[in-house]
Amino acid sequence: MPEQAEQRPLADLPLHDLIACHECDLLMHHPQLGEEQKACCPRCGYELVVHRSHMERRALALVLTALLLFVPANFLPIMSLNLLGQNAHDTVWTGVVGLYNSGMEGVAFLVFLCSMVIPLVKLLCQLVVLLCIRTRRARGMGVMLYRLYHHLREWGMLEVYLMGILVSIVKLIELAELHLGVGLACFIALLLAQIWLEVTMSPHQVWDALDAEGSAHASH
Numbered sequence: 001m002p003e004q005a006e007q008r009p010l011a012d013l014p015l016h017d018l019i020a021c022h023e024c025d026l027l028m029h030h031p032q033l034g035e036e037q038k039a040c041c042p043r044c045g046y047e048l049v050v051h052r053s054h055m056e057r058r059a060l061a062l063v064l065t066a067l068l069l070f071v072p073a074n075f076l077p078i079m080s081l082n083l084l085g086q087n088a089h090d091t092v093w094t095g096v097v098g099l100y101n102s103g104m105e106g107v108a109f110l111v112f113l114c115s116m117v118i119p120l121v122k123l124l125c126q127l128v129v130l131l132c133i134r135t136r137r138a139r140g141m142g143v144m145l146y147r148l149y150h151h152l153r154e155w156g157m158l159e160v161y162l163m164g165i166l167v168s169i170v171k172l173i174e175l176a177e178l179h180l181g182v183g184l185a186c187f188i189a190l191l192l193a194q195i196w197l198e199v200t201m202s203p204h205q206v207w208d209a210l211d212a213e214g215s216a217h218a219s220h
């Protein structure tokens with residue numbers, strides 16, 4: 001009975017029955033959750049675990065959507081400018097090239113890394129992790145890539161980039177004839193897909209799935 005387990009001192013419980021709060025380090029009994037339920041820390045209110053139904057399938061659909069949006073978001077015009085009769089179509093990629101050509105190689109490299117390379121690597125990591133869980137193969141690689149994904153999270157800065165785009169739109173709108181492009185819609189859709197994906201891929205469920213597969217392998 002779960003109540004009995006709760007009353008036993010924590011020191012007597014096996015490690016996998018315990019969970020520590022990420023925020024305040026409170027150690028407690030690991031809650032058993034049903035579909036779409038979540039458990040919060042009783043001391044600080046931090047979300048400890050959340051159980052999403054059909055997590056793999058939903059996350060896989062979202063990661064594929066995001067990957068499909070990645071190309072138009074970066075290579076289709078974010079906006080087109082008409083200034084004194086001169087027309088310019090700006091994409092994320094031409095922005096990077098423009099920075100490079102105007103002598104700001106360092107900034108160009110940083111923008112290229114944070115707006116294109118890292119978001120793409122992050123998505124590919126998530127895709128491979130989900131495929132590892134789904135096909136129950138290559139668990140070691142799944143663990144490694146999921147860890148890499150957590151390191152990269154701080155570096156992909158699409159939100160910051162979007163803010164930059166919005167600020168420049170507001171500033172330019174008075175100076176030139178400005179048309180918003182398909183690229184911007186794809187960029188916003190990509191950002192939303194990524195946020196949704198992050199909410200769907202509950203880390204505890206991913207680690208549990210990668211771990212369960214490992215124990216299954218070990219027992220063979």
Ligand SMILES: [Zn+2]
Pocket residue numbers: 021022023024025026041042043044045046
């Ligand atoms: Zn806490």
